[in-house]
Amino acid sequence: MAVVKANAYGHGLTQVAQALPGADSFAVARLEEGIALRQAGIRQPIVLLEGVFTPAQLAAAIAHGFELVVHEPSQLALLEACDTNARSILWLKVDTGMNRLGFRPEAFAVALTRLRALQPAPHEIRVLTHLACADERESAMTREQVARFDALIESQTSERGPRLVTSISNSAGALGWPEARGDWVRPGLALYGASPFAGEPASNFWLRPVMTMETTVIGLRRVLQAKRWVMAAPGWQLVTAASPSWRRAMAMVCCGACRTARRSRSRQHAACSSDVCRWI
Numbered sequence: 578m579a580v581v582k583a584n585a586y587g588h589g590l591t592q593v594a595q596a597l598p599g600a601d602s603f604a605v606a607r608l609e610e611g612i613a614l615r616q617a618g619i620r621q622p623i624v625l626l627e628g629v630f631t632p633a634q635l636a637a638a639i640a641h642g643f644e645l646v647v648h649e650p651s652q653l654a655l656l657e658a659c660d661t662n663a664r665s666i667l668w669l670k671v672d673t674g675m676n677r678l679g680f681r682p683e684a685f686a687v688a689l690t691r692l693r694a695l696q697p698a699p700h701e702i703r704v705l706t707h708l709a710c711a712d713e714r715e716s717a718m719t720r721e722q723v724a725r726f727d728a729l730i731e732s733q734t735s736e737r738g739p740r741l742v743t744s745i746s747n748s749a750g751a752l753g754w755p756e757a758r759g760d761w762v763r764p765g766l767a768l769y770g771a772s773p774f775a776g777e778p779a780s781n782f783w784l785r786p787v788m789t790m791e792t793t794v795i796g797l798r799r800v801l802q803a804k805r806w807v808m809a810a811p812g813w814q815l816v817t818a819a820s821p822s823w824r825r826a827m828a829m830v831c832c833g834a835c836r837t838a839r840r841s842r843s844r845q846h847a848a849c850s851s852d853v854c855r856w857i
């Protein structure tokens with residue numbers, strides 16, 4: 578399931594989807610993104626990660642054949658009031674510890690029972706969860722989330738027949754936590770060639786950035802003494818002019834918000850005319 582929400586992380590929604598004819602499905606956040614993909618001729622399954630919130634949105638989603646994430650009681654009520662569910666694939670989202678979207682584990686069984694009782698019955702019901710910190714290699718939280726998820730799936734499987742189809746992992750989960758893969762993985766970041774793990778370059782995972790960013794130098798400054806040069810966002814380095822590997826000039830470039838730029842510069846270098854410079 579290729580995650581192309583948020584304009585494919587800025588890479589262009591339809592261009593990315595069209596460049597991935599082998600994707601088994603696409604995941605977007607909102608109905609409008611799904612419709613844009615259909616209008617661009619994308620025929621693979623499309624999952625709406627936020628689901629829908631009004632009867633009109635539900636009708637449009639079903640008409641376009643979208644798969645819906647259900648993470649809120651109000652969405653259950655919406656489906657219960659609808660008579661065209663038969664064509665839909667529903668993904669019940671369980672919050673195993675991220676504390677963002679999804680039913681708490683203790684509410685999972687009731688939510689699943691309500692989905693199973695829908696008339697007409699949906700085409701299929703699947704289950705997903707989202708990992709809070711799979712990008713931390715030793716995260717106890719990830720182990721706990723996976724254990725909670727497996728226990729929920731197990732409890733429903735033994736009591737009620739065939740095993741539910743599942744999805745757990747984002748990029749970090751898929752690359753770093755084999756036990757967390759489930760039936761469907763949902764890579765976003767990795768699709769675009771970025772490593773989800775701090776300090777581990779994308780090339781460790783055979784990933785290559787799919788976008789080259791070009792910009793202009795809008796200011797140049799000679800650096801005479803050690804200084805803190807950049808905004809104090811976590812992870813930014815304190816770089817000293819005294820460091821011998823440094824060319825003692827700093828160029829200012831236009832490249833968007835600092836966090837976005839930091840996240841995407843997988844090799845931490847930029848080409849500047851014929852020179853290679855480090856990002857700071």
Ligand SMILES: Cc1ncc(COP(=O)(O)O)c(C=O)c1O
Binds near residue numbers: 626765766767773
């Ligand atoms: C539910 C869900 N699954 C998967 C992803 C993809 O995550 P990543 O870009 O870390 O691979 C996201 C992105 O935020 C998401 O919200």
